Amino acid sequence: MNTNRKKQVNPVHLTTLVRCLLLAFLVGVGGLFFLYIKTQQFTLSEEIRQVERRIADLRAQNESLLARVTELSSRRSLQQRIADGFISLKPIQDNVIARLMPPVRATEDGVLRTAFNEGLRQ
Amino acid sequence: MRWTARTRAGVVCAVVAAVFTAYSVRLVDLQVTKHQSYAKKAAEKHTMRMVIHARRGLIFDRNGELLASNLPVRTVVADGSHIQDPAALAKIAAPFLEQDEGDLRARLSSEKKYIVLRREFPEEKAVALKAAIQAANLRGIYFEKDAVRTYPNGQMLGHVLGFLNNQGSGIQGVEMTMESHLRGQDGYRYIEHDRTGREIMLYRGQEEPAVHGLNVRLTIDMGLQAILEEELDTAFRDLKLEMAAAILMDPNTGEILAMASRPCFDPNRPGEAKPEEMKNRAILDMVEPGSTFKIVVASGAINEGIVNDKTSIFCENGAFSYGGKILRDHHGYGAMGVADILVKSSNIGSAKMALMMKDAKYYEYVRRFGFGEKSGIELPGEIPGLVHPPHRWDKLTITRMAMGQSVAATPLQITMGMSVVANGGRLFAPQIVRSIEDADGRVVQDKPPKMLREVVSKKTANFVGRALSGVVAEGGTAQLAKVAGFTTAGKTGTAQKASPTGGYAPGKYVVSFVGYLPVENPRFVCLVLLDDAKVASNLNYGGLLAAPVFSRIGERAARYLDLVPALRAELPGPLAMDDQKKERAN
Known part of the structure; x- marks a missing residue:
């Protein structure tokens, strides 16, 4: 038995070793690739989150500005600015009116235009 | 026991197997048996339900x-x-x-x-x-x-x-x-x-x-609303009113074009408003309508054939003794036709028409005009007004109701009543919401006009309408309601103000004018109701206070709506003279 054991050799099976190492390498590479992909996913999702947040912020700012524009162009605000003299109303000049019918003056046809009572009030 | 190599190996294997079995059991316990419990705990710690606000x-x-x-x-x-x-x-x-x-x-x-x-x-x-x-x-x-x-x-x-x-x-x-x-x-x-x-x-x-x-798209037109509010503000300030309300309504659809009450509040700062400022008087307050209510008795009596355009009613020269009480007119009138009773706003003539109609029939017309019931407008808290049924009337009630006493109506109901006359006898449900739309402006729910009933025939409505034109004309009670260039019809109302302690408050009046224009094809009905104006009592009449406000609103509204004037010029004296001088100078 002893004699046999001395003679017995345990050769390294290079093919098997290479195969095992290759398998281990592939598993390792696969793992690393998985990690890489996972990290990429996290990074992208974080970027998407940031973009979503920026869009939400911009939308909120936009709505805020729209509300401000609405308020400034509201009837109340415009009337107040007319009253304060910041803007004034001017009658539309004849040369910028496109008339389908020729203009008629109250004194010509005897029909009373409704503007006259306003004058009385003032 | 001999610790042979085999035994030692067996023991080690057994220990290792036991340890692994223990771990496996624990693993199964964690992952399978208590999976839901731990998953829930983890979810509670890291997962949350985020609300996305609409x-x-x-x-x-x-x-x-x-x-x-x-x-x-x-x-x-x-x-x-x-x-x-x-x-x-x-x-x-x-x-x-x-x-x-x-x-x-x-x-x-x-x-x-x-x-x-x-x-x-x-x-x-x-x-x-x-x-x-x-x-x-x-x-x-x-x-x-x-x-x-x-x-x-x-x-x-x-x-x-x-x-x-x-x-x-x-x-x-x-x-x-x-x-x-x-x-x-x-x-x-x-x-x-x-x-x-x-x-x-x-x-x-x-x-x-x-x-x-x-x-939500409303029926309100902000151009008209601005006109209404500006004129109401002026009246509220100048006349030192306790309360005021005004409504513009399209009589052909029941759509409310403008609605305002004073005092008012800013909805941006509701916390600063007093309770009385938050009240929409147009639907939440009821007042005795006064003479504006006479259109009901006139319409009813004509529609039933009880009176016609040739009927003459003796107005007792201004003092009518009935039920042990004397009913008076502002001036003493003799015999008058139905139209004149409306033009002169005779209390006695109206009371006699109501007596001719009798209790049940008169009550039926009051209800058919929409008084005593909620109109169903899309605004909260509307009140139905107060119309007692005939079995609760005393002998005098019918004569008082005919002239707008012993009955209470909201300003909206008074406007609806006049709309019936303006549109040819049909009662439309008042409407403030026009449509419901999505964010892209597509109509999700349309709200078409809703006719409730035909109250009187078109012939009757036209007859009353012509009579109401006389109210605004020379000799009528509301000449100041005239809108230059347009045919106008309407009715004044002057009612004593009810006292909280019972009876009427001395020297306090609710005056109103409700009218429409143009008479031939009414585009809007407008009510102006002014409560407790601080003026001399000989000036506190609907024809003197509310009618001019109506005139200004009507005039500006007509111009805003681009209505074509139908009447020839009737310039008042000084202005006409000025105009003629200018003409000569030219």
């Missing part, structure tokens, strides 16, 4: 003018467990939040995870504060989305629009009645967050998007 629908007038919108704001909150340097954070945030730095530092030093620092924080300031905190590389203050309702026109149309409570639900006006359409439905999203509270988007879970509220 945007409240907008309110527009009939021409698309924005009446109610949403202003995005932020709620500033702090998480004490995330704050490492409260002093530095307080120093940066205090000026933005307009709070004392010391107080803020004390609040930020708390370990609480949710500290509300400021509500309704403007969006622009939130952006600036966020940037300042990031620049200082600090954390612990966060900004939650919120929105406040704004009404760009302030007080204008405040009673109709209403306002929201702290929970964002409408508690008055259209905001309340249209709540189910305007509110929308919040959505949600399940998210997982990391240790610092940031969402891990990769693990975003189930999501239900928010359904935004629908937009």
Whole structure:
């Protein structure tokens, strides 16, 4: 038995070793690739989150500005600015009116235009 | 026992197997048996249900003018467990939040995870504060989305629009009645967050998007509303009124074109308003309509054939003894036709017509005109007015009701009553909401005009309408209601004001004028109702106070609606003379 054991050799099976190492390498590479992909996913999702947040912020700012524009162009605000003299109303000049019918003056046809009572009030 | 190699190996294997078995058992216990319990615990710790707030629908007038919108704001909150340097954070945030730095530092030093620092924080300031905190590389203050309702026109149309409570639900006006359409439905999203509270988007879970509220388009025309409110404001200020109300209505559809009450409030600041300012008098107050109510008895009597255009009624020369009481007219009149009774506003003539109709028939017409019942307008809190049934009347009631006493009506009901005459005898349900639309302006729900009933025949309505034209003409009680260039019809009302202690308050009157134009094809009915004007009692009449307000509103409204004048010029003396002088000079 002893004699046999001395003679017995345990050769390294290079093919098997290479195969095992290759398998281990592939598993390792696969793992690393998985990690890489996972990290990429996290990074992208974080970027998407940031973009979503920026869009939400911009939308909120936009709505805020729209509300401000609405308020400034509201009837109340415009009337107040007319009253304060910041803007004034001017009658539309004849040369910028496109008339389908020729203009008629109250004194010509005897029909009373409704503007006259306003004058009385003032 | 001999510890042979085999035995030792067996023992080691057994120990290892036992250890692994123990681990396996524990693993199965954790992963399988208690899986749900631990999964729930993990979810509670890292997963949260994030609410996606629905945007409240907008309110527009009939021409698309924005009446109610949403202003995005932020709620500033702090998480004490995330704050490492409260002093530095307080120093940066205090000026933005307009709070004392010391107080803020004390609040930020708390370990609480949710500290509300400021509500309704403007969006622009939130952006600036966020940037300042990031620049200082600090954390612990966060900004939650919120929105406040704004009404760009302030007080204008405040009673109709209403306002929201702290929970964002409408508690008055259209905001309340249209709540189910305007509110929308919040959505949600399940998210997982990391240790610092940031969402891990990769693990975003189930999501239900928010359904935004629908937009509401009103029948109101803001151009007409501005005219109505301006004139009502002038009257309210000049006459030192206790209350005033005015309504513009399209008689052919029942659409409310404008509606206003005084005193009023700003729905942007409802907390500052007094209760009496928040009341929409047009539907919440009832008054004795006075002589405007005479159109009911005249219409009813003509429609039933009890009287006609040739009937002459003796008006007792101004004093009619009935039921042990004397009923008086302002002037003594002899025999008059139905039209003249309306033109002169004879109490005795109206009372006699009601007596000719008898209780049941007269009551039937009062109800057919819509008095004593809610009109069903899309505004909250409307009252039905007060019309007692005939079995509760005493002998005098019918004569008093005919002239607008012993009965109470809302300003809206009086306007509806006049609309019946204006549109040829049909009673339309008053309408303030025109349509419900989605965000893209597509009509989701249309609200067509709704005719409730034919109250009187077209012939009757036309007859009463012609008579009411006389009220505004020479010799009528409301010559000041005349609208230059247009045929106008209407009826004045002057009623003593009911006292809270019973009976009538001496020297206090509710005066009104309700009319329409043009008579041939009425485009609008307008009611002006003025309560307790501080003028001499010999001037406190509907024809002297309310009629001129109607005239100005009518004139401006006609111009706004681009109505073509149908009457020839009747310039008043001085102005006509001036005009002639100018003509000569030219």
